Amino acid sequence: MARWRKQLEQGLNIRPxxxxxxxxxxxxxxxxxxxxxxxRPVRETMGVAGGVDNLQWLFTGTFIATLACLPLFGWLASKVRRRHILHWTYGFFVSNLLLxxxxxxxxxxxVGQARAFYIWxxxxxxLTISLAWSVLTDLFASEQGKRLFGLLxxxxxxxxxxxxxxxAxxxxxxxxxxxxMLAGLFLLGSMVAAEYLQRWRDRHPLPAASEQPGSRPLGGNPFAGATAVLRSPYLLGIALFVVLLASVSTFLYFEQARIVSETFTDRTRQTQVFGLIDSVVQALAILTQVFITGRLARRMGVGVLLVAVPLVxxxxxxxxxxxxxxxxFVVVMVVRRAGEYALVRPGREMLFTVLPAEDKYKAKNFIDTVVYRGGDALSGWVKRALDVFAExxxxxxxxxxxxxxxxGLTGGWLGRRQxxxxSSDGQPGAPNK
Known part of the structure; x- marks a missing residue:
């Protein structure tokens, strides 16, 4: 068993x-x-129930709701210990799921309830996915991120x-x-896994760490994430990358909603179809993440993960x-989403491993939520206008x-900057980053 475990760790590039x-x-x-x-398929079904022609309003409502959440999350991140931010946030969402x-x-x-759930x-x-990645970028060094983030x-x-x-x-x-209700139970389980990960880092501190990750609150003000992005060219580059990503996704998403609504009229059947598409996407992403992503990042740099999918x-x-x-359309949509999960998302998270802790939580959360949903809302209205007015x-x-x-051009610049x-011996979190 020890020999097999060693071979598995070597094959997956896991260190002792x-x-x-x-x-x-x-x-x-x-x-x-x-x-x-x-x-997710339930959300897509409820989005269709509200009318495909009204999707841009749902995107706008989502952006407004995200803006409202920004100061609340910023306040929480400033007041509680870093290791507890995830638990407080996930616990709040579990109570929402029960409601x-x-x-x-x-x-x-x-219908009103369906629209509220779509936005929520x-x-x-x-927010939950961004926060999970924040924990990982906080607990793993940059070198570990390049090896392990694709696998994770x-x-x-x-x-x-x-x-x-x-x-389905x-x-x-x-x-x-x-x-x-079942989704709420899964979210509780992810909280337990995050706590174990924190305890593991307590037992295996980073060599250069002066204190344990999460040992004290981040401090600062609730809007520190937004101000950090505005004064950092590097973070602004990540924000632009996310806006362009969201725009590409939104253009395809509107086409998906229109085609499925025209092809399938039953709400249960729509949920099953959306679920089948998701299953195909994830199946294609897994092998790439396990065997290719980490090796590409180590040998060719983070930039290749951020450029390949945009060019395709x-x-x-x-x-x-x-x-x-x-x-x-199905081929393009599946390739886009599988590539995003397997290459773009791990590469995006590797960009944050060279930043200080406050940016890993506050600036990252601002980019992943407000900037992303702002890109969604803007591109949603652009796509709707093109559908209405373009011949x-x-x-x-x-x-x-x-x-x-x-x-793709933005991703290439970010890869070089990361x-x-x-490799710099200076302070990567300085304002000139």
Whole structure:
């Protein structure tokens, strides 16, 4: 068994003593994403129920709700110890899930309730996922991140694979209320995994650390994340990267909602279709995350993870402009999402490993939530305007290709800057970063 374990660790590029942390990180993401992806098809169904032509309003509502959450999270991050930020935040969301379960059980077809859940889950997924990655960037050194973040992201893909399957199987017998309650249990499990990961780092402190991660509150003010982004070219570059990513995703998302709503009219069937798409995406992402992502990052740098998918998406948009059919759309959508989970997301998180702790929580959360949802809202209105006023639907796809090219150029610059900060002996968190 010891020989097999050693060979497995070598194959996955795990160093001695890191095994328990890898298992805890995998469990953290698996449980979080299983719960979320059980609910994601429910959200898509409720978004369709509110009318495909109204999606831009849901995106705008999500952005406003995200803005409202920013000072609340900033206040929490300033007042409690870093190691407890995740527990307080996830505990709050568990109470929200219980409330929605009661509402769905009483009024399952209420449109206003459906729209509220759509907005809530759109805030929930960005905040909880961003916070989980904040914990990892806080607990792992930059070198460990390059080796392990792709592998840990595989836990997210496994959860993204099992969640839609569970949702598709259980939505009929349990209903939407039952799925929401079950998702709450998975979120509680991810809290336990995060606590174990913190305790592991306590037993294995980073060599250069002057104190244990999470030993005291971050301090500062609730808006420190936003001000940090505005005064840092590096963080502004990450923010621009996220806006362009969100724009590409939104253009494809609107097409997905339109096609599925026209093809399937039953709400349960829509949930099952969205779940099947999610399952295919996650299955394709897992092998890449386990065997390719970490090796690419170590040998070619973070930049390659941030450039490959945007360039492929530029070609995909051009393909859609020339052949705007359902089969082509499915291929482009699956490639985009699988590539984002396997390459772009781990690469994006590696960018934060060279930053100080406050930026890993506050600035990162501001970018992952407010900036991302702001990009969603803006691109949602742009896409809607193109659909209404443009004479040729292919115009939106051509604009999407240009956005993808800009996305790739920004990713290339960030990869080079991250390498400079990682190799620098100065203070990477200084204002001139």
């Amino acid at each position: 003593g890191e095994g328990p942390a890898v298992v805890a990180g995998l469990a953290l993401f698996y449980l979080l994403f299983t719960g979320y992806f059980m609910l 929605f379960a009661v509402l769905f059980a009483r009024q399952p077809d209420d 889950l759109s805030v929930f997924n960005l 992201a595989a836990g997210a893909s496994l959860g993204g694979l099992s969640g839609p399957i569970l949702g 199987l259980l939505v009929a017998p349990l209903g939407h209320a039952g799925l929401v 998406m530029a070609a995909g948009f051009l393909w859609l402009a020339l052949a705007p059919v359902f089969a082509v 040729h639907p292919q115009l939106a796809m051509l604009i999407g290709a240009l956005i993808a090219v800009g996305w 390498r400079q900060l990682d």
